[in-house]
Amino acid sequence: MNPDTNDTIGLSRRKLLAGLGAVGVASAGAGLGTTAYFNDTETFEGNTLTAGELDLKLDYRATYAGGTGRIDEVNGWYPDFDVVEEEEGIYLIGEAPSIDEPDAWEDEVQTRDFCLPDVGLVNGDEIPVFVLEDVKSGDCGEVTISLHICDNPSWVWMNGELTENAQNGYSEPELEALEDLELSTDDPEGDGQLADAIDVTMWYDENCNNVLDVDAEEAGDSVCVQLVIDTSGSMGGSRIANTKSGAKQLAATILDANPDNQVGVTEFSSTADTPQPLTDTFSAVETAIDGLNASGGTNAQAGVDAGQAELENCPHDNRVMVVFGDGDINTDGSEAKDAGTEIFAIGVGGASFDDLSDLASDPADEHVFFANDDDAIEQLFGQVAETITAGEEIIFEGSLAGAMAVLSEGIALDGNRSVDGRQPYEGGLTQCIGFEWCLPAEVGNEVQTDSVAFDLGFYAEQFRHNDSPDVSFNGTDVDSNSTGNVSQ
Template sequence: MTDNDIDTIGLSRRRILAGLGAVGVASAGAGLGTTAYFSDEESFDNNTLTAGELDLKLDYRATYAGGPGRLEEVDGWYPDFDVQEEEPGVYLLGEVPDVGDFSWPEEVQERDLCDPEMNLVDGDAIPVFTLEDVKPGDYGEVTISLHICDNPSWVWMYGDLVENAENGLTDPESEVDETGGDPGEGAGELADAIDVTMWYDEDCDNVYEPGGGDDAPICVELVLDVSGSMGTGNRLQDMKDGASTLVSTILGASADNRVGLTTFANGANTVVSVTDDEAALQNAISGLSANGSTAMADGVSTGQADLENCPDGHDRIMVVFTDGQPSSGQDPASAAQAARNADPSTEIFAIGVAGAQQSTLESMASDPTDDHIFTATDDAALEQAFGQIAETLVGEQVIFEGSLAEAMAALSMDEGGIALDGNRSTEDRECFAGGLTQCIGFEWELPPDAGNEVQSDSVTFDVGFHAEQCRHNEEPGNPFEQPTPTPTATPNDTQTPE
């Protein structure tokens, strides 16, 4: 079910020669019987054009809540993975990457998983769930993280209900199931009974979080690095775009929310104190410039001081962004600890890019750090990193809710699958940026009130992802209706966990 061919743009290498002319002047003078020629030759040699790459890779973490005391039984269904009981009755069924000291929940958004040595899902069809004896009340979840290695890409999620089998009728089932139990006499009821939720898991924590915690209004302080290194390339503008997106999302989610803006370079300065005035914040963000060193600790302390201006009853949150290391002699860890221990306490998220040290981000972020650190390996991914935090704070978005049968119908390639959005914080659908991990959650449950009609039934289903380059492809149609790619077709890549 996997098509992992990467079609390469047909580009030619040409040798281009320029200035291949000769200008000659003949002269004759008294006593001179010779002729002279002036000549010149210029060339552009060894010209090479190399097609770019589009490589979609996946990793995942799958769990099954099937009741305590079943470790040996469940482990027997997975000969290639050592199933673990993480808590009573909850089993880890699979985890990729499964290399070295890598810890999926803690590091999935912090490491560069495009590294070939990480051994991600890259062209392989793998079974995530292979379960028997599923009972009403059982549920499972797989969080799949997507990695666009190199070029930004549109991404689609697709699927197929391969089988919905009756497998005969037990005596209790025959009393309530009128569809018949023999092959060809009726489909099973399990696909209709299983409930499915798919969502953008912004913090990759395997949990759907529909709202901002206790639903209290939030007061968010942006603490932004504007040191000299931020002038590199388009980094400053990418940060501005991300901060602007976060402001719009937070203030648009509730009239009671507030946002403040603090910057740090040689020192720190609160540019706009916590407010609901979006225009003032957007104007301040657009006017930021880069210069100076990296007084990160001053930024955290100054940002915390501004959070003291938050109205009572607001949850206090700080989002610290940096592209480098703190200046000598300053300790952002201590400043962050003071903010986290304040009364009321401040929850701290950290975004890093370029020269940002992972240890510094970890020293500032709230626990669990894997839910509060967002690392981008490409400046162009910064807007989406800010967007992920914004969506975490206002509530993760559902992609689909319904029965398993309905989910597979929505994901059908005949219907074009489900077009995924690389940035949920903006109005229009966006490409997935390279250099940023993004996660999709898929949870299924056989409800406790499921009846005897599903006894002995079984389902088989596939889920996959298709990526297609963004550049020169502004309004992509249904990727599954396109003709067979030719050497000049848009590069695409498809990965399928089944």
């Protein structure tokens, strides 16, 4: 993994100093003799220019499904990490930051502000995730990597490189297997078969739970989605503006996914109201969302009750409530959940992750989405929209050799999958990428003694003044020719 790379939008120092020198040089009349002239001076004082920050930080959680009874063996491969057998035959082999409670990593990475210093992330460190020996058919490994942009919106690429694909000689069973498959046995020091035999899947892990979730509404199944939006006084300013944009984006995604889908809008502050009952007409939903205003207190219980009352009118079996709040969530949503409603809880600002988890449907790690920055609200709604309509999006499926071939040229990642066109990654929001490898059970002796090594990396480049970034990769080496608005 390369150290953090910051592209700099240049300013000519000579021009800058000349400009600052001209500020505040309004003429004051020069006196001759004792004559006094009318005069006046105006100044612009205390001018400062401070460069912004672009820092990409990573953390990860890696597991190895390698069979039972191997804890001592696996632990020996990781001298700097205490391997834990989380389930029978499934080992936690790496985690940053390290979390004491089981199954808490996906919650932690969504709620902590990882742009603060000294939080134990991968920040310029080149570390291996998988250091495995004695891999056999049926073994699998998975790593979920969470990305944190500090603090400017940025384009992000994933890159990688196959650095070893070794035959390591031949065992007798391997020679027989290769001959049966009519594969060459002439070069014991050449390329092996392992990189082609290993299957790899990469995906946008929307809820950071180390699992590819594909149980979204199947094509043909219709759904009703009631948006329940906090409009209390703390939601004023850019927060309500970003919420409106995100809510409209989610509504459009739901309605575009199936002509029979319906969306409604409920708002809550001190009390609750439903300005838009369930409808299949986007313009009606858009008008209702545009009419939301922030004022008053917070009564999430009233909002959830009103939202559930409207969902009772849904003509379909699938009923979903998306609750957004920035403060106290004083309900666990039990009546709505008991009635069969699936609840997604979105939080920002002062919202408590524990309260959101109590409100959301089980498992909470698949239904709670949280951001530390208001600018990330739209992407929060986008993550929920993708989860409801499409499940988690697969980036690549194929062999390890194929994955590394694609990654060697760089994969441009999309910060918001629910809108058309590639979007940058916002600061203050955790987004995760899943990477899973498996050596299929049907693979036999042809891969005996073979070994592979590979690198994974991520590259971030500023979004501002950089609408069409020109970035190329040679494995994990990055070459950016983006110039943007550079002073000459």
